[in-house]
Every structure is written in C-alpha cells, then in structure tokens.
Amino acid sequence: MVILSSNLQQRLRSPLTIGTVTLQSRVLQAPLSGVTDRAFRQLVRRYAPTSMLYTEMVQATGVCQAQQLEKIMDIGDGEQPISIQLFDCRPDFMAAAARKAVAEGAKTIDINMGCPVNKITKKGGGSSLLRQPEIAEAIVRAVAAAVPVPVTVKTRIGWDDDHINAVEFGRRMEAAGARMLTLHGRTRSQGYHGPARWDWIAQVKAALAIPVIANGDIVSVESAVRCLEETGADGVMCSRGTLGYPFLVGEIDAFLKTGAVVSPPTAGERLRCAREHLGLLWQYKGQKGIHQARKHMAWYVKGFEGAAPLRQRLCQIDTVEAGYELLDGAIAQLETTAGLGEAIALVAP
Ligand SMILES: Cc1cc2nc3c(=O)[nH]c(=O)nc-3n(C[C@H](O)[C@H](O)[C@H](O)COP(=O)(O)O)c2cc1C
CATH class of the missing domain: 3.20.20.70 (Aldolase class I)
Incomplete structure (x- = not known):
C-alpha cells in the first residue's frame, strides 16, 4: 500500500x-x-x-x-x-x-x-x-x-x-x-x-x-x-x-x-474511454485520425480475456463505425461477465 x-x-x-x-x-x-x-x-x-x-x-x-x-x-x-x-x-x-x-x-x-x-x-x-x-x-x-x-x-x-x-x-x-x-x-x-x-x-x-x-x-x-x-x-x-x-x-x-488511492478503471471503463478517444480522433482529424487511432486502441486493449484478438482487429480498422462495433461488442461482453460475477457473489453462501 x-x-x-x-x-x-x-x-x-x-x-x-x-x-x-x-x-x-x-x-x-x-x-x-x-x-x-x-x-x-x-x-x-x-x-x-x-x-x-x-x-x-x-x-x-x-x-x-x-x-x-x-x-x-x-x-x-x-x-x-x-x-x-x-x-x-x-x-x-x-x-x-x-x-x-x-x-x-x-x-x-x-x-x-x-x-x-x-x-x-x-x-x-x-x-x-x-x-x-x-x-x-x-x-x-x-x-x-x-x-x-x-x-x-x-x-x-x-x-x-x-x-x-x-x-x-x-x-x-x-x-x-x-x-x-x-x-x-x-x-x-x-x-x-x-x-x-x-x-x-x-x-x-x-x-x-x-x-x-x-x-x-x-x-x-x-x-x-x-x-x-x-x-x-x-x-x-x-x-x-x-x-x-x-x-x-x-x-x-x-x-x-x-492521500487516497482512486480505484483504477475496470476493463470495461478503459474500453469506453478507448471508444471516446476514437470518436474524438475522427471528429478532429477525419480519416487520418482513424489510422492514428489504431495504435491507441492497441494500448487500451489489454489485461482481459479476449484482448489479443480484439487488439488485432482494432489495429486494422478503416472506419469509425468498425471501431465502435468492435468496442461495443467487447464492452457488452465484459459487462455481462462482470454482472454475472456480481450475481454469483450475491448468491454465494
Ligand atoms: C512515443 C513517444 C513520443 C515522445 N515525444 C516527445 C516529445 O514530443 N517531446 C518530448 O520532450 N519528449 C517526448 N518523448 C519523451 C517523453 O516525454 C519522456 O521524456 C520519456 O518517454 C521518458 O519517460 P517514461 O520513461 O515515463 O516514458 C516521447 C516519448 C515517446 C515514447
């Protein structure tokens, strides 16, 4: 600590x-x-x-x-x-x-x-x-x-x-x-x-x-x-x-x-941030921003199951929509898993 x-x-x-x-x-x-x-x-x-x-x-x-x-x-x-x-x-x-x-x-x-x-x-x-x-x-x-x-x-x-x-x-x-x-x-x-x-x-x-x-x-x-x-x-x-x-x-x-440690963002929150980052790069730079976004996406996507294949696919996106689709799918999956985890913890004796 x-x-x-x-x-x-x-x-x-x-x-x-x-x-x-x-x-x-x-x-x-x-x-x-x-x-x-x-x-x-x-x-x-x-x-x-x-x-x-x-x-x-x-x-x-x-x-x-x-x-x-x-x-x-x-x-x-x-x-x-x-x-x-x-x-x-x-x-x-x-x-x-x-x-x-x-x-x-x-x-x-x-x-x-x-x-x-x-x-x-x-x-x-x-x-x-x-x-x-x-x-x-x-x-x-x-x-x-x-x-x-x-x-x-x-x-x-x-x-x-x-x-x-x-x-x-x-x-x-x-x-x-x-x-x-x-x-x-x-x-x-x-x-x-x-x-x-x-x-x-x-x-x-x-x-x-x-x-x-x-x-x-x-x-x-x-x-x-x-x-x-x-x-x-x-x-x-x-x-x-x-x-x-x-x-x-x-x-x-x-x-x-x-003197207080802020709780770090969850994997889902990091991906939401990646999604927003992608949107901002598109807004400010257009197509050039999408290409620049690939490396950022790779930096965000780590530390959870399925990160490696997602990273690979994000590194090839050509449109903002393609990036959103990949990220939204991963966020939904992470949140379902987290929700299940919480539910199991609640019913566990
Ligand atoms: C991708 C990248 C770009 C950088 N660009 C600059 C820059 O534009 N100006 C600068 O003064 N330092 C630049 N640096 C150096 C960093 O600001 C910093 O001094 C260096 O990475 C050491 O800190 P770190 O060990 O925490 O990364 C860059 C470093 C990296 C990795």
Whole structure:
C-alpha cells in the first residue's frame, strides 16, 4: 500500500510556481509526439483538471513557414494550463515561433533538448543541444526575451554514460533564463531503455533554484511517490505510462492532494474511454485520425480475456463505425461477465 508521508505532503502542499505562472498540480502530462494531440489531451484534462498539458513537439522552422502552424493552433477550450513545446537549434526561429505560440494561448514555452531521434539531432536540435550548451543557452535567452510567458526546458541527463552533464547543463539553462527544468533520467544513447536514473535528478534538483520536474518511469502512484521521495523533485511528469491510460496524471494528482488511492478503471471503463478517444480522433482529424487511432486502441486493449484478438482487429480498422462495433461488442461482453460475477457473489453462501 502506498503511503503519503507527512513530509512529502507538506513539501508538495504549496502550488508549483514557474516564473509568473502558478500551477495547482505538481503532476504534468508529458509531450508525446504522435500522441498528445487535442483528442488525447481532452481525455487527460477530464481526469486531471489542473495539471499542465503539453502539445506534441513542434518544429520552430515549420511554425515560421506555416507548415506546422495548425499544430499549435489546435488548442481547444478548457485546455489551460497548456505549454507548447518547440524544437530547433536556431535561436531566431525559436523566438519567432514562440511569439506565435503565445498568441495561440501557450501558458509557457517549453524547449525540447531531449529528443534522441537522429533526424532531429543531426540538425542540431533535441538532445544534441546537450553537446552544444552555448547554443542551448542562446536559444533560451532569445525565447525568454521574445515572449512574456515563462520559458522551460526539457532535457536528459547527458549524451551518453561518458558525458553526463545534467548538473552543469541545468545550471547554464537556469542562468540563461529557464524558469523550470524537466529532467528525463536517461542519456540520449539509452533512448527509452533501461531504468531512469533518478539519482541524477536528485543531484540536479539539489543544484538548481528553479523547479525541477522528474521524468522517466513514472507509471503509477507508487512510482511517483518513490521518485518524489528519492529525488526531492518539485513534481513529476508522466509519459509512456499514459499510453492507453489517460487516467494516470489524475490518479497521481488526486493521491498527492488527498492521500487516497482512486480505484483504477475496470476493463470495461478503459474500453469506453478507448471508444471516446476514437470518436474524438475522427471528429478532429477525419480519416487520418482513424489510422492514428489504431495504435491507441492497441494500448487500451489489454489485461482481459479476449484482448489479443480484439487488439488485432482494432489495429486494422478503416472506419469509425468498425471501431465502435468492435468496442461495443467487447464492452457488452465484459459487462455481462462482470454482472454475472456480481450475481454469483450475491448468491454465494
Ligand atoms: C512515443 C513517444 C513520443 C515522445 N515525444 C516527445 C516529445 O514530443 N517531446 C518530448 O520532450 N519528449 C517526448 N518523448 C519523451 C517523453 O516525454 C519522456 O521524456 C520519456 O518517454 C521518458 O519517460 P517514461 O520513461 O515515463 O516514458 C516521447 C516519448 C515517446 C515514447
């Protein structure tokens, strides 16, 4: 059983202050490319009414040339507080894109300095900025000078095991004007493998005055509490734990506020959520949304009898109706089984 110690409760009682922005939640939904679009964020927001949401990362050059503008303009009602995450290595493009992002409603501008993907690092963006701290500093300075909202940085602990520079890098970002640092406890060469090294997050937290948010392997209330205890971080950011599970941020947030564990959704409730997610993707993106929905459906459908064949069929849907039919059938079956279970429990001696 997870217990919220009075020390931790005391430490987390006050709101999270990011420069001029005050957040009532210390649990944040990570930016996830291909995932945290408007449909997904709408579901996360329902369960986590005050947590910071992030857009998928958006390339600054693309924003300036209007190709990616629609990504930052796709912020719906009720999404605040929301941060727009930008990536690029050119300070002037980043500053210009940040101005547009603020005009579209960004509460903070987050700069991606952690993406490990070759296509991005080769051009000097994402985690390659860990190897070019002077450029990283210039970006933070340029963006901070361009916009009235706080600028934050999301990065990793270093490029590889021989070049772990999170403490020095964090100090430089803070001096350049970053108002919060989110640290993914893996190196670039680790990608997403191996455990996140929270000990490095603890060291960075101890070295900086700005809030430090811990990221990596936050998959449950229990892991969030353990990470906050071990690192002393000011908050946690949930990432892969939210795939097919938009309840996670809200569950952790509720626990940190009340000390009470929210009962997890049943398999049937998860499928109802999957159905709604499918409908939102169809509503916002049309046919493209249906194709994107396939991977989400696969993430939702697990942990009950018959999940594997259902998953396989959902991964091939071409229409929203086909998805609804499969999900409705499975929901009806799960609910009948659950109803039978309850009835048996009632008559059992
Ligand atoms: C599918 C996927 C997409 C991601 N997209 C982004 C992104 O757009 N911006 C970003 O800063 N990090 C991105 N990340 C990294 C996550 O935000 C997070 O730092 C990482 O997954 C570690 O947390 P975890 O161990 O809880 O998953 C992505 C990760 C995954 C798996």
